[in-house]
Amino acid sequence: MGVMERVAPRRKKAIAPVEIEADRLLRGDCIAEMAKLPDACIDMIFADPPYNLQLGGDLFRPEGGRVDAVDNDWDKFDTLGSYDRFTKTWLAQARRILKPNGSIWVIGSYHNIFRVGTALQDEGFWILNDIIWRKSNPMPNFKGTRFTNAHETLIWASQGEDAKYTFNYKAMKTLNDELQMRSDWVLPICGGQERLKRNGTKAHPTQKPEALLYRVLLACTKPGDVVLDPFFGTGTTGAVAKRLGRRWIGIEREDSYIEVAMERIEAALPLDESALTIMQSAKGQPKVAFGTLVETGYLQPGTELMDTRRRWRAVVRADGSLSVGNDSGSIHKMGATLQGAPSCNGWTFWHYEAEGGLKPIDALRQTYLLANEP
Amino acid sequence: MGVMERVAPRRKKAIAPVEIEADRLLRGDCIAEMAKLPDACIDMIFADPPYNLQLGGDLFRPEGGRVDAVDNDWDKFDTLGSYDRFTKTWLAQARRILKPNGSIWVIGSYHNIFRVGTALQDEGFWILNDIIWRKSNPMPNFKGTRFTNAHETLIWASQGEDAKYTFNYKAMKTLNDELQMRSDWVLPICGGQERLKRNGTKAHPTQKPEALLYRVLLACTKPGDVVLDPFFGTGTTGAVAKRLGRRWIGIEREDSYIEVAMERIEAALPLDESALTIMQSAKGQPKVAFGTLVETGYLQPGTELMDTRRRWRAVVRADGSLSVGNDSGSIHKMGATLQGAPSCNGWTFWHYEAEGGLKPIDALRQTYLLANEP
DNA sequence: GACTAAAATGAATCTCGGG
DNA sequence: ACCCGAGATTCATTTTAGT
Numbered sequence: 188m189g190v191m192e193r194v195a196p197r198r199k200k201a202i203a204p205v206e207i208e209a210d211r212l213l214r215g216d217c218i219a220e221m222a223k224l225p226d227a228c229i230d231m232i233f234a235d236p237p238y239n240l241q242l243g244g245d246l247f248r249p250e251g252g253r254v255d256a257v258d259n260d261w262d263k264f265d266t267l268g269s270y271d272r273f274t275k276t277w278l279a280q281a282r283r284i285l286k287p288n289g290s291i292w293v294i295g296s297y298h299n300i301f302r303v304g305t306a307l308q309d310e311g312f313w314i315l316n317d318i319i320w321r322k323s324n325p326m327p328n329f330k331g332t333r334f335t336n337a338h339e340t341l342i343w344a345s346q347g348e349d350a351k352y353t354f355n356y357k358a359m360k361t362l363n364d365e366l367q368m369r370s371d372w373v374l375p376i377c378g379g380q381e382r383l384k385r386n387g388t389k390a391h392p393t394q395k396p397e398a399l400l401y402r403v404l405l406a407c408t409k410p411g412d413v414v415l416d417p418f419f420g421t422g423t424t425g426a427v428a429k430r431l432g433r434r435w436i437g438i439e440r441e442d443s444y445i446e447v448a449m450e451r452i453e454a455a456l457p458l459d460e461s462a463l464t465i466m467q468s469a470k471g472q473p474k475v476a477f478g479t480l481v482e483t484g485y486l487q488p489g490t491e492l493m494d495t496r497r498r499w500r501a502v503v504r505a506d507g508s509l510s511v512g513n514d515s516g517s518i519h520k521m522g523a524t525l526q527g528a529p530s531c532n533g534w535t536f537w538h539y540e541a542e543g544g545l546k547p548i549d550a551l552r553q554t555y556l557l558a559n560e561p
Numbered sequence: 562m563g564v565m566e567r568v569a570p571r572r573k574k575a576i577a578p579v580e581i582e583a584d585r586l587l588r589g590d591c592i593a594e595m596a597k598l599p600d601a602c603i604d605m606i607f608a609d610p611p612y613n614l615q616l617g618g619d620l621f622r623p624e625g626g627r628v629d630a631v632d633n634d635w636d637k638f639d640t641l642g643s644y645d646r647f648t649k650t651w652l653a654q655a656r657r658i659l660k661p662n663g664s665i666w667v668i669g670s671y672h673n674i675f676r677v678g679t680a681l682q683d684e685g686f687w688i689l690n691d692i693i694w695r696k697s698n699p700m701p702n703f704k705g706t707r708f709t710n711a712h713e714t715l716i717w718a719s720q721g722e723d724a725k726y727t728f729n730y731k732a733m734k735t736l737n738d739e740l741q742m743r744s745d746w747v748l749p750i751c752g753g754q755e756r757l758k759r760n761g762t763k764a765h766p767t768q769k770p771e772a773l774l775y776r777v778l779l780a781c782t783k784p785g786d787v788v789l790d791p792f793f794g795t796g797t798t799g800a801v802a803k804r805l806g807r808r809w810i811g812i813e814r815e816d817s818y819i820e821v822a823m824e825r826i827e828a829a830l831p832l833d834e835s836a837l838t839i840m841q842s843a844k845g846q847p848k849v850a851f852g853t854l855v856e857t858g859y860l861q862p863g864t865e866l867m868d869t870r871r872r873w874r875a876v877v878r879a880d881g882s883l884s885v886g887n888d889s890g891s892i893h894k895m896g897a898t899l900q901g902a903p904s905c906n907g908w909t910f911w912h913y914e915a916e917g918g919l920k921p922i923d924a925l926r927q928t929y930l931l932a933n934e935p
Numbered sequence: 936g937a938c939t940a941a942a943a944t945g946a947a948t949c950t951c952g953g954g
Numbered sequence: 955a956c957c958c959g960a961g962a963t964t965c966a967t968t969t970t971a972g973t
Binding site for chain 3: 957958959961962963965966968969970971972973
C-alpha cells in the first residue's frame, strides 16, 4: 500500500436522498451493478467481501498479467495491490450510493480486514466501532500451531466525521438485558437447520448467521430503510431484512447462490408490527416540557423538589421554572448550577415527596405520557 | 473461504542470529535507537505504538466529572499519511533487527490498528493471528452514541509465510483449563494496586495490564529470549519479562516514564517455576441475555409468554423486551411491574406454551447454553 | 477496626436543533 | 458557518469517606 496521503473526499453540496425500488436481486458483478444505481439511494450497506482474489480480483490484474510463482516480490505486490484496488473501487461506489446519513458495515478476518479498514478510512468513511463477532463454537486449530481463530471483525462506519447515522441505542441496551451493548458480540456460527444445503453439501462456504444480521439491522436501520448487500451470497441479509420490515437490494453473480437466496427469502416470514416495535431512545420520543406537567396539574406550583439525598431543594414556579433562593431557571440548569457540573438531567436529578419516599419527576412524565399519548 | 494468495517471504541469504546485551533501557526515539542495533538480534518484539486517537473537545460523564483523556503530544499526528509513514519506518527497523524465526506483536484500537495491519503485510510480515483483548471492565459510552468500545486488538506476525516462530501450544492449553487458547482473551484493564502512580495521578495514561504481557510472553518466547519493546512506557514488558525469566530491551524517550519503569523493574521478582501456574484469569461464567434467545431464533418475536397460572400475558418484541398493553420493558421489569413487586426473576416467572404444557423461559436458556458454550 | 455509602476512574474519535 | 440552550447519558472496580 505505501504512504498514500489521506484523501478525504468531501461532498461539495448536499445531496438529496433518492427513493429506489427495493426487495430485489441484481444479477452481476457488484461494482458494475452498483455503478448503475443513483447517488444517495441506500440507507445502509452490509458487505461480506471475498478475500481470495479468484472471486474478486481478476479485473484488477495488470493487462495480460499472470502470477509468476517464482518471482515472489512481484507476486506479493501484485496480490495485495490487486486486492486493495478491488476494495477501493467497490468502496467508492458504496460511498456514492449511500445516503449522507447512511452507514456501512463490512465483515472480514485478519486476512483482509486491515486492508478494508485502511481503505475505508482513505475513502473518507469515519469508523464508528469495530465489532468482534466472538464465535461460541469455532473450528479448532487442528495442528496446534496458533491460537484458535475464534472471531471475525466487523467495521461500522459513517460517511464522515460530522455525518449523522442511525443507532438504536435503547433497542441495543434492551437486547442486552439493560446494559449497554458492547463491541464484542458472542454468537454461534451458522449451522444446524439454519445452514442452507444443496445436494447434501453446504450451499455457500461462508454463510453468516441470521442472528448477526439481526443485531446489525436492528441497531442501525429503521423500518422501511433500504439495505444493500453487494456480496449477497445466499441472502442472509435479505432474509433478515424481510423479517425485520426493512427493504433490501442484493447483488450476486453466482446463479447457484441466487437460486438458493430467492427461495430462502420467499419463505421468510415478516414479523408483525407489534413485535417489531423497539424501545425508543428518549431522543425522538414525544417530548414533554416540564412546564406541561405544571400547567396540566400533575405538579402544583409551590411544590418542593429535592435530590435523592435531600442536599438541595427547589420550588416549582407557575411558569415551569425552579427557584432556589434568589436564583431560578430550568430543571436542568438549576441542577447543574447547584452541583457545579457542566450539565445535568433535571428529570432524574429532581425528586418529589410521594407515598413511600422520594420519586423522580421523570416518573410523572411517564405517567403523563401513558395518559396522554396514543 | 479461501485464503489470500501466497505472499512470499524472501531473504536473500540466511542471517545469523546475533547475541546482544539485554536487560537495559535505551533512552531516545525508537526509530533512531533501533537503527543502532544489529540485524537479527531480537527474539520477539512487543509494540504498543501511539493510537492516533484524534479526540475532540472535553467529554463529560453523566454525573458531571470530566474524562481524563489521552491528550499527550506523542499521540498527535497531522494526517493519516504521516501516521502511516511513522508506522512503516519503525516496522522496517523492527523487521531488520528481528531474528528470522522471531515474531512481532502490535496492539492497537480501531483508530490505528487497520493502518498497522496493512503496514505489517506491506513490509512482508506474515500475520499468524489477530487477538482480541476483551476488557471485562471497559469505560462505558457515556452519551449512548455507539457500542461500548470494550476491546483492543493485537496482531501477531512472523517474518514471512514460511518462517518458523515460537508458539508454546501446550502452555497456552494448560493456562486455559486444557482447552485450546482462543483468539479472544478476557482480561481486566490495568487498575488498582497494579496501576502506577506519580504524585497521586497515573504515571502513564495507557499502562497495559501485566496479565496481557504475561500471556503474550508465555506463548511466544522461551526462557532467556530477548524481548524488545520500542514503546516501553512504564515498562510492563520489562517487568513481566524479568518475572518470566526472559531478557528485555526497552526504548523510551520520556524521562518521567523511564524513571518509573526502572524502579518498577528493579522491584519485580522472578517467579519460581511452581508459581508459574497461578496466573489464571478466566473468571466470569457464561451469561445469556434474554435478547440473545430472540436474535438466535430460540424464541420468536411475537411469542406470547405468561406466568404459571396464566394470570398475566406478555408479547416478546424484536429487541428482547416484553410488551403488556401499552407498557414494555425487560422480562424482569415487566414481571415486577405486573405483580407490584420490587423485583422479579423474569427467567422463572415467564413461561411459554410447549408440548406438554408451560415451560419457563429459563429452560430455553439452558438449551442455548448446552448448544453454544464450549 | 469493621462495615457501608459515596466518590473516583479507565486509549473515547461521545448531542442536537433552531436562530 | 457559529452560538446557545434544552435535554439525554454510565459499567465495573477500587479507593476514600463516614458511621
